[in-house]
Structure formats: structure tokens, C-alpha cells
Amino acid sequence: MTDSAPDRTRELGVDFGSLARDLEAHQYPATSDELIEQYGDAVLTLPNGQQRLRDLLELVPDEEFDSAADARAAIFNTVGDAAIGRKGYSDRTPPALGEREEWPHESF
Template sequence: MTDSTIIPHRELGVEFGELAGQLEEHSYPSTNEELVETFGEHMIELPNGAETVRDILGSFANETYESPSEARQAMFNMVGSRAIGRRYYSDRTPPALGERREDEQLSF
């Protein structure tokens, strides 16, 4: 396996673990129901907990995925707020008008 074909196990704060490779090897197109039936009990680790594939994809009805990347994208879209890490945190944007940030309230 070359570096260009290595599937990341962690993307956007979501740890797929061995599921990353299993999604790649799965046959596509695949329905949401098929993915939930095959991988439903697999745990996906998040910064603030974990969810099963069934919990994440269970609300999609009649969805068909043409590729592993579409299946992963659906999981990114449906994963709960626990995947965010620190909510509302950004070190790149200035505070909004009237917003007070804890780091600005510290005095030395």
C-alpha cells in the first residue's frame, strides 16, 4: 500500500478506526440500510464520547451511497455536537460585536 492509498482513521475529529478500511472494502452503491445492517454496532470515537454507526445513520431513509467517501461524508453530516470539541471556539476570528470572551477577561 502506498502513501497515496492510506485511508485516514481520524478525520475532522471523528475516529473511524478499523471502520475506515472496512468502508473502503464494502461494495458500492450501498443503501443506508445496508450500511447500518453491516456496520451498525461499530463505535465511532469522538472528542467528547462515542456513537454507533446505527445512531449516526439511523435517521437517513432511502439514502444510497455511491462510494466510501459519500458514506463517510454522511457520517460527518449526522454526527452529534460531541464531535466538535470545544464549541464556539476559534482562534482565527475576532469576537462578534458585543461578544465577551474568557481569554479577554483575564488580567495579569
């Protein structure tokens, strides 16, 4: 992840939309309160819903960010389950608890 990725708006299941460019252009260091004041009504689109930036950054009051990457990291840490597409999914392990197998395994 780089600090200068203004054209990339989707990262780790979070679609920042125009907020991606706004965070990159913002002057740092900046506090969570400053980002809330400036961009708090911005909506982030997640695989299972949406959240406003205000609701996420209010979970980390008095946090200071040295860069856009730091601000994005705080967002990733606060989005919660809505950013997870399919909980427990892995294409490398047996089905998660509660999931059924759709096809029988055959031994060769």
C-alpha cells in the same frame, strides 16, 4: 479527501477505527440500511463522546451511497455536537460569546 485512504482512521474530528477500512472495502453502491446491517455496531470516537454507526445512519434512511467518501460525508453530517472539540473556538477571532479573555490587550 480521497476515496482510497484505508490507513487514515481519523478525519474531521471523527475516529472511525477499523470501520475506516471496512467502509473502503465495502461494495458500492450501498444503502444506509445495508451499512447498518453490516457495520451498525461499530463505534465512532468523537472529541466529546462516542456514537454507534447505527444511530447515525438511521438519521438518513433509504440513502444510497456511491462510495466510501459518500458514506463518510453522511456520517460527518449526522454526528452532531459531540464531534466539536470546543464550540465557538477560533484562534483568529476575539473570544466567542460567553468566553473570557485571559490576558489584557495592550496597544503599541
